[in-house]
Amino acid sequence: MPRLDQILRGVLSLILLSISFSALAAQATGSGGAAGVGGLRAYWHVFIAYAVVLVLVLGWVISIGRRLKDVEQRLGE
Amino acid sequence: MSLYLRQIGVIVWKDLLLELRTRERVAAMGAFAVLAGVLFNFSTDRSLVRPQDMAAGLIWMTIVFDGLLGVGRTFHLEAEDGALQGLLMSPAPKDAIFLGKALSNFVLLYAVALLVLAVFMLFFGLGIGSSPAAVLLSLGLGALGFVALGTLFAAVSSGTRMGETVLPILVFPLLVPMVIYGAGATGRLLAGRPVAEVAGNLRMLGAFALVALAAGAALFRFVVED
Amino acid sequence: MSIIGIRRAGIFLAALGLLGLGVVYWMSFFWVSTEASQGIVQRIFYVHPPAAWTSFLAFGIAALTSGMYLWLRDERLDWAASSAAEGGMVFATIMLITGPLWGKIAWGTYWTWEPRLTLTLLLWFVFVGYFMVRRSTDNPEQGKRFSAVVAIVGALLIPFIHLSVVWFRSLHPEPVVITPEGPSLPGDMLTTLLVSVGVFTVLFLGLFMLRYALEGIRHELQVRARRAAA
Numbered sequence: 001m002p003r004l005d006q007i008l009r010g011v012l013s014l015i016l017l018s019i020s021f022s023a024l025a026a027q028a029t030g031s032g033g034a035a036g037v038g039g040l041r042a043y044w045h046v047f048i049a050y051a052v053v054l055v056l057v058l059g060w061v062i063s064i065g066r067r068l069k070d071v072e073q074r075l076g077e
Numbered sequence: 078m079s080l081y082l083r084q085i086g087v088i089v090w091k092d093l094l095l096e097l098r099t100r101e102r103v104a105a106m107g108a109f110a111v112l113a114g115v116l117f118n119f120s121t122d123r124s125l126v127r128p129q130d131m132a133a134g135l136i137w138m139t140i141v142f143d144g145l146l147g148v149g150r151t152f153h154l155e156a157e158d159g160a161l162q163g164l165l166m167s168p169a170p171k172d173a174i175f176l177g178k179a180l181s182n183f184v185l186l187y188a189v190a191l192l193v194l195a196v197f198m199l200f201f202g203l204g205i206g207s208s209p210a211a212v213l214l215s216l217g218l219g220a221l222g223f224v225a226l227g228t229l230f231a232a233v234s235s236g237t238r239m240g241e242t243v244l245p246i247l248v249f250p251l252l253v254p255m256v257i258y259g260a261g262a263t264g265r266l267l268a269g270r271p272v273a274e275v276a277g278n279l280r281m282l283g284a285f286a287l288v289a290l291a292a293g294a295a296l297f298r299f300v301v302e303d
Numbered sequence: 304m305s306i307i308g309i310r311r312a313g314i315f316l317a318a319l320g321l322l323g324l325g326v327v328y329w330m331s332f333f334w335v336s337t338e339a340s341q342g343i344v345q346r347i348f349y350v351h352p353p354a355a356w357t358s359f360l361a362f363g364i365a366a367l368t369s370g371m372y373l374w375l376r377d378e379r380l381d382w383a384a385s386s387a388a389e390g391g392m393v394f395a396t397i398m399l400i401t402g403p404l405w406g407k408i409a410w411g412t413y414w415t416w417e418p419r420l421t422l423t424l425l426l427w428f429v430f431v432g433y434f435m436v437r438r439s440t441d442n443p444e445q446g447k448r449f450s451a452v453v454a455i456v457g458a459l460l461i462p463f464i465h466l467s468v469v470w471f472r473s474l475h476p477e478p479v480v481i482t483p484e485g486p487s488l489p490g491d492m493l494t495t496l497l498v499s500v501g502v503f504t505v506l507f508l509g510l511f512m513l514r515y516a517l518e519g520i521r522h523e524l525q526v527r528a529r530r531a532a533a
Contacts, residue, residue, distance in 0.1 A: 045408060049347045049401040050328065053354070057324065057506065060393045061317065064513050068310075071520050075527075229456070233449045237439040247432045247453060250425040251460045254467035261471075285463050292459050296452045299373050 084169040088177025093184060095154070102147045106189045109146060113139045114196040128201040133264030136197050137256055140190045140216070141223065145248070147189070148182055148227030149234070149241035156235050165301055175228065175297035179290065182224040190216045206267040211275060215266070218282035219259035225289035226251055232300045251289075258282050306519035313512030320506025327499045335495045347405040349495050353503040354397040355423055361391030361507060362426055365433075366458035369451035381447045382518035384454060385437070389514060390507050392430040398423050416475070418468045425464055429457040 096102055117135050121128055155161035164174060194216065197203060206212060230247040234240055262278035304312075331349045338345035364387040372380035402420050403413040414420075433450045440446035488496075 043343065045344050045404045046346050049350065049404045050331075052400045052404075053350050053397050054324075056393055056397050057321075060390070060510060061321070064510060064517060068513065068517050068520070071517060071524060075520060075524050226456070229452070233436060233452060236445055236449065237436055238441065239435070239439045243432070243435055243439065246428060246435060250428040250432075251456065251464070253421075253425060254460070254463040257467040257471045261474075281463070281467070285460075288459060288463070292456050296373075296455060299448050300452055302448070 081170070081173055084173040085177040085180065088164075088169070088174060089181045089184070092178065092181035096181070096185060102150055102185060103188075106143050106147045106185070107192055109143050110139060110189055110193045111196050113142070114193070114200045117197075118200050129203060129267070132197055132201050132203055133260045133267055136193055136263065137219070137260040139193050139197075140186070140220070141249075141252060141256070143189050143193065144186050144220070144223050144227060145241075145245060147185055148224060148231050149244050151178055151182060151228055151231040152235045161301070171298035171301065172294035174301075175294050176290070179224045179228040179293060182228055183221055186220045186224055187217055190220050203267055204269075207269045208266055208272045211272045211279070212263055212266045215259055215262040215275070215279060215282060218279065218286050219255050222255045222282065222286035222289045223252065225286060225293045229293040229297060229300065232297065236300070254285050255282065258285070306516050306523070309512050309519070310516035313509050313514075313516055316505055316509025317513060318509070320502055320509050323498075323502035323505060327495070327502050330495045330498060335491045336489065338492070342408075344405060344408040347401050348492075349499045350503075351398060351401040351405055352496065353499045354394045354401065355419060356500055357503045357507045358391045358395035358398055358423060358426065360504065361387045361394060361511070362429075362454075362458070364511075365391060366454045369454040373448065373451050373455070378522065379515075379519070381451070382515050382522075383511075384451060385447075386511050386514035386518065388430055388433050388450075388454065390511050392427065392434075394503070394507065395423050395427045395430065399427060416468070416472060418465065418472055421468045422461070422465055426457070426461075429453065433457075 117139070118128075121131065152161065155164060165171070167174075169177075191213075194212070198205070226248050227244070230244055231241075233247065234242075234244045237243055258278040258281045262275040262282070265275050266272070327349065331346050335346070335349070337343055338348075365384045368380045368384040368387065371377075372384060399420070402417075402423075406415055406417075406420075407413050433453045436453055437446045437450035440449060
């Protein structure tokens with residue numbers, strides 16, 4: 001289904017955007033957060049967490065998409 | 078009502094009679110109780126921990142594992158010889174069959190629980206604490222809740238390819254309240270605390286057992302239907 | 304609503320949800336202010352509770368439709384139950400991973416027997432049991448009934464689990480939880496949180512509908528195959 005492909009593409013671009021946002025955010029909040037509890041080493045927690053959310057959500061999206069495509073193909077035959 | 082109770086009684090009687098004659102489960106569960114006590118003795122370093130502090134928890138976990146052993150075989154006989162069909166075709170309603178099975182499991186498990194208690198008291202030098210009756214009650218209510226869930230999910234697991242190995246996964250998460258309230262009560266009682274302190278725990282154990290039995294009775298029919 | 308309609312609605316809601324997720328990410332990193340005591344790690348707060356809420360919503364749907372399935376025996380209720388359970392597991396996993404990541408900084412340890420975390424862990428295993436039992440029967444109809452029973456019993460005992468865990472925790476105080484949900488959560492943090500909750504819900508519902516549509520289409524395939532064989 002072409003629509004699903006479109007969605008997958010849109011989703012992939014979302015990932016790239018978010019990753020680049022996160023990278024920017026790291027620099028933006030870098031100087032401000034250093035004074036807080038945990039200091040610099042706490043950063044990676046946040047980014048891993050947000051990355052995990054993305055990976056799992058998109059993982060489910062892609063899994064459903066793939067199965068749907070497969071089933072709809074077989075239906076078309 | 079009396080017919081219903083009689084039907085349950087018949088199933089309990091049949092299972093207990095079978096158990097008495099073959100002594101399969103009793104032997105295995107009894108041996109487990111003693112040997113678990115032995116292993117726990119060797120796994121605890123008395124210079125680091127006082128066994129009395131851990132006893133209640135160890136007792137309850139031993140009962141849980143032992144119960145798993147026994148309850149997994151609940152429908153083993155019926156499954157092997159095709160006797161399950163016969164049982165289901167009898168005029169007894171499905172919930173009566175479930176309660177009969179659960180009750181016979183309870184008798185077996187409670188006897189083993191008492192053995193576990195005795196073994197741990199012997200091996201770890203425990204006193205019976207402030208109220209023997211309350212300790213026995215806590216074990217009884219815990220065993221009741223356990224067999225309710227165990228019997229229902231034993232029926233489920235014996236219908237799967239995985240069999241008894243899936244039983245812990247299904248039952249353990251739901252046993253958390255039983256272990257918390259049960260071990261909590263037993264621990265306090267063995268430590269000599271007054272019964273009033275654990276009354277809330279016993280009530281929760283009772284409520285848990287009631288809900289588990291009701292749920293099992295209501296849902297058993299969906300598990301065994303064709 | 305027809306399968307086609309549900310599929311369409313699902314795509315719409317899912318796309319909306321994904322877009323919303325981007326918005327939440329932006330708000331969380333660029334818009335909302337930094338919390339004073341925890342620093343930027345506190346921002347995990349904007350995805351952790353929403354994931355928890357979604358997983359519980361999903362489980363509620365799964366348990367309810369499971370009960371109705373056993374009662375009414377409509378296949379579609381089982382489609383709904385398994386779709387919801389799948390989503391619930393995804394979001395429970397998110398909650399269980401983000402929780403310790405936040406906990407290490409906020410509480411000093413990766414794991415603490417905090418009631419919500421513990422309940423979600425147990426719920427996660429109920430989901431595991433649900434799918435294990437569903438897929439390990441020779442007769443698929445039996446598998447559906449078994450998994451429905453698992454979901455229902457889980458739902459019935461959740462109150463006990465919650466109460467017991469809370470009680471246990473009150474006896475064994477763990478490191479003080481620095482909850483940002485203090486007496487007055489600053490306006491922008493509350494807004495971000497609420498937006499995130501809404502986004503997660505929309506996202507879940509959209510994907511739930513798509514997953515449901517998948518089951519519907521699979522069913523249609525089976526029906527046609529049976530017709531062709533006849």
